[in-house]
Amino acid sequence: MSRRASSKNETDTSDLDVRKATILQAVVVEHIDTAQPVGSTAVAASADLDVSPATVRSEMVTLEREGYLAQPHTSAGRVPTDKGYRYFVDHLKSGVLGEAQQVQISDFFKSVRGEVEGVLEQTSIMLSQLTNYTSVVVGPSHSxxxxxxxxxxxxxxxxxxxxxxxxxxxxxxxxxxxxxxxxxxxxxxxxxxxxxxxxxxxxxxxxxxxxxxxxxxxxxxxxxxxxxAQKPTTDGEQVFIGGSSRVAEAFDGVETVRKVLSILEQELLVVSLVQDILDQGLSVAIGSEHGFEPLSSCAVIVAPVTIDGEPAGAVGLLGPTRMKYREAMAAARVVSEHLTNHFANEEDHA
Amino acid sequence: MSRRASSKNETDTSDLDVRKATILQAVVVEHIDTAQPVGSTAVAASADLDVSPATVRSEMVTLEREGYLAQPHTSAGRVPTDKGYRYFVDHLKSGVLGEAQQVQISDFFKSVRGEVEGVLEQTSIMLSQLTNYTSVVVGPSHSxxxxxxxxxxxxxxxxxxxxxxxxxxxxxxxxxxxxxxxxxxxxxxxxxxxxxxxxxxxxxxxxxxxxxxxxxxxxxxxxxxxxxAQKPTTDGEQVFIGGSSRVAEAFDGVETVRKVLSILEQELLVVSLVQDILDQGLSVAIGSEHGFEPLSSCAVIVAPVTIDGEPAGAVGLLGPTRMKYREAMAAARVVSEHLTNHFANEEDHA
DNA sequence: GTTAGCACTCGATTCTACCGAGTGCCAAGA
DNA sequence: TCTTGGCACTCGGTAGAATCGAGTGCTAAC
The missing domain is CATH 3.30.390.60 (Heat-inducible transcription repressor hrca homolog; domain 3)
Structure with missing residues (x-):
């Protein structure tokens, strides 16, 4: 189970009733899959609650009023809001990675060797190929x-x-x-x-x-x-970004792509973003949750890496808010664990 | 004056007569500016050859037959082909950089200090900000x-x-x-x-x-x-890419953007591309001249950097074929000179 | 060789009609 | 009170027709 936002969501423990939750989930799943607004009929059919579209509709009105869903325009289906995604993510059963991917990751860490930098860079590439999202791997600060x-x-x-x-x-x-x-x-x-x-x-x-x-x-x-004289900004932080070309697929609208790419160019920014999210105790920051306007159409998944129990960097994934949270979160988690192990084993050599 | 392709253009010394050249140039300039096909009327007006559009038209037919221009479709204006750009570039008087930019570059090199890597990275960022194109700075191989x-x-x-x-x-x-x-x-x-x-x-x-x-x-x-045991592929080459977000502006079509970005991710590829172009004695590779399909809608400008007269890396710019060659080439040249000086002066300290 | 004139092409734009997915609301049924 | 079928309504998207106009190629005259 993923961590929950501490402050924001505390006030809002208004756990939706089962049916609303199911509907919300159906909308999210469908929309992630199709990138289209989702209508009541689709939900009624997909979710295995035996209700008519009309019922779904009236529930959706509530969900919209409460801020979980939005309508691009009258007479279109519903689209999840950031809050909707947040609910979805918070109630996501931690996914399990596919067999093939498990193997791919294991193989990678079995075969990888060499300097830390090399390992981290390779990892970032691997992670981005694995998920089709842009990956961020932050290395330990040696300060x-x-x-x-x-x-x-x-x-x-x-x-x-x-x-x-x-x-x-x-x-x-x-x-x-x-x-x-x-x-x-x-x-x-x-x-x-x-x-x-x-x-x-x-x-x-x-x-x-x-x-x-x-x-x-x-x-x-x-x-x-x-x-x-090392400036605290440089700090010896190292960050490796893999698959920035994925940004072009993930977002539509040249301007968005440009904005996101130009953020990724500023590595210090990326590091502090990842750090911020970790500090908030989150594992996912959706839309504007990280308070970083240019990335308001993105979701960022992070998972910490530790050495000797001490925080020592993180792995992250960046995608559109409608990203495949389950798979991506699982991938980030598994990779971060492998990375943690990898470093621990190096120590063990002693 | 820029260097000319050695082999390809040797066979094709068919220097266009003055008027054709003027027309070609006008088309190129206009198209670079507007990204639109250029019509005979515009050319007749812009270039100061006192001829009617009809005359321009008949010349353009020839230019098209000879492969310098192309028509997206009947009843549209003309667009330069790679060959057209090549002619344009080969006959470009070496441009002079604007005052402001000269100053910006000088200031940069006056204030920059520190390790080679840092300088090169900074340079790549500066160059890309200066030109609005993606820049590539290849550092010396220390092999x-x-x-x-x-x-x-x-x-x-x-x-x-x-x-x-x-x-x-x-x-x-x-x-x-x-x-x-x-x-x-x-x-x-x-x-x-x-x-x-x-x-x-x-x-x-x-x-x-x-x-x-x-x-x-x-x-x-x-x-x-x-x-x-250093693999020859790694070779200690270092490459710094600045302003990859510019790619999103420079090309339309998500797929193109994605392709170009994913090339840029493979740094070894970029290094060998730049090296190839230099080896061919070119300073610009237009479209498919570098024989690298995924970048066939790009132009790559390169300028060598030397230390003690020995080749020691290069600076490059990557943009669409309709890039501002004059300014970009001037910028690349000036920056490469400054960089050469920068390293030479460091030696002088001895 | 140059040019005005002219018919022609064809992409882009606009307008219209219309389809249909999806909604909100309501009244009847459980 | 909740659910549901029915129904009118909305509105984006698509298709087709009409039109515009930039630009061409050709030709005949200068």
Whole structure:
């Protein structure tokens, strides 16, 4: 069972009676399938409540008044609203993935190997192929992991490279362009001191830099300051987006497609969006629930990935509000679990 | 003046007479502007050849017969063919960028700093904002630069990370999972030996690995093999694509948009496409000239970037065949020059 | 070679009619 | 009170006809 919105839906525990719920569900299912407004006759036929279309109709009037359904225009069928989808999703029995897909995912994680980045990128591609939706895979932020090793390498006498290895296996590099010209020996010594200084610390830690004025000390100081100067916006978050071309299929209207694509280009935005949704304790954000206007015709499914029980990224799927929630949610959940396992097993190697 | 196709157009030096050329150009310009078929009257009015529409018409018949123009249907105006665009581009006086844009580019390169990757990514975003087309920036392949430093770091006793720094400032990391369990001291020693072994070599070089059977030797062997196992497909090429959302504006027809986007997702494909075009000595590939069916409604503009006179990547722009060649080519050229300078100046720091 | 004149083509636009899916309402039945 | 069949009504979508007009190709005269 999926998590529920905490605040919004609390006020609205007005659980619909069984029949209304069935009707709503029928409308949602049908509309997801056909992308067309759904009429009373179709509902009466599909759902196995033995009532006439007329009855369905009068119920639909109520559902519309309560905000679960909407009519594109008089004399058209009904279409679910965001609220309608929300009810549907909240009452969705957690779906089970098809046999074939289960296997596909397992096979993928059996065969995948290599660096975290590679795995995450591959995963995002796989997930999008699996679901036909655009996928988002957010990797762990390494801002809290400690430094395992630092090395200052000189490219030329004025231009050095500071390579840092973190305990989570990530590596960063930073240019260091000191004001002074350092000899090879001095660089090596600075590198040694940096190691002594930084190993075991995190980027948040304050370290005691030498205040002397010799070349080595200057190198050390400048290196540390470059390393610590990481903007909180960058934060080492990594995000991989798979199947952005799916956006073109999922939405009609060039303008919508353009808007969504241009959001996806701004990776920081995507990360914070996913993070927001997770923070709200949701697993799906429908329409305007995430309060992000340009994506108001989208639904975003997220599932957290953990390492040692700590949140360490997430996988997500982005589609139209009329997406196939059951399958997509199941896929996201299963993949996130596999990913969590994958990382846990790597640890186990120890 | 732009470069010309070498083989194709050699056979076809049938330079159009002045009037035909003028008419062709007028059609191209107008169609680029309006996206509509262009009629004889419009041409007669726009181009400053003092002839009647009737004359233009009879010329257009010839141009059509010779394959420069096409008619969507009888009684519509003419539309340029790929060949028509090709002629237009080949006879385009190299455009000059607007003042504002010149400034924008200069400012960008004045303020940009940091790692190569960052610069290239930023550049791709800037270029796409500048032109309103999707941009492609291909970074230098580091497969031929030599190794400056190697370091083996152990994450845990069974899981090591091999971090390699290359002379061009790029850094790679590789997981090394040896069959044996090595002590901290052994890892350090292996790291030392790897440095001695690899510094100054390139990835193509063959190195003499120790054949002994102790832990250190095994670590060294496995590290070298992991490092050298880079698939030629990956090759360390890096590509940055900016403004993929522009695709949605540039093409009509969902299917086209989807196709183009899905090509852009396959970065290796993009790199080889750009490379192909450069290898052909072209600066623009129009329609099917690049022999790549899914992009047959696109034009691709490329401009090489060099370091020390050696090819080191390229910048590109992708748009519809009816793109604003003059401006876009100028932008690509100017940006590629700036980029070339940017890298040259970094060297100068030495 | 150029051009005015003219008949012709054919996509795009507009208008009309009309079909039909679907509604809301009501009155009769359970 | 709830359900349901009946019925008038709405209104988007489609099909067809009429029309418009941009643009052509051709021809005959300059």
């Amino acid at each position: 809290h992991s400690s430094i395992l090793s630092v090395q200052l390498v000189n490219l030329d006498s004025r231009h050095h490279l500071l390579v840092t290895v973190f305990s989570d296996g990530s590596v960063t590099k930073h240019s260091v362009l000191p004001t002074i010209e350092a000899s090879h020996v001095e660089v090596t010594e600075a590198s040694r001191q940096l190691n002594a200084l930084l190993i075991g610390t995190t980027l948040d830690s304050r370290v005691q830099v030498p205040s002397r004025d010799d070349h080595v000390a200057i190198l050390v100081r400048e290196s540390v300051s470059v390393l610590h | 031929h630069s030599s190794i400056l430093s190697v370091q083996l770091v152990n994450l845990d006793s069974r899981h090591h990370l091999l971090v390699t720094v290359f002379s061009d400032g790029s850094v790679t990391k590789h997981s090394v999972l040896p069959t044996i369990e090595a002590s901290h001291v052994e890892v350090t020693e292996a790291s030392r030996q790897l440095n001695a072994l690899l510094i100054g070599t390139t990835l193509d070089s063959r190195v003499q690995v120790p054949s002994r059977d102790d832990h250190v030797a095994i670590l060294v062997r496995e590290s070298v093999s992991v490092l050298h």
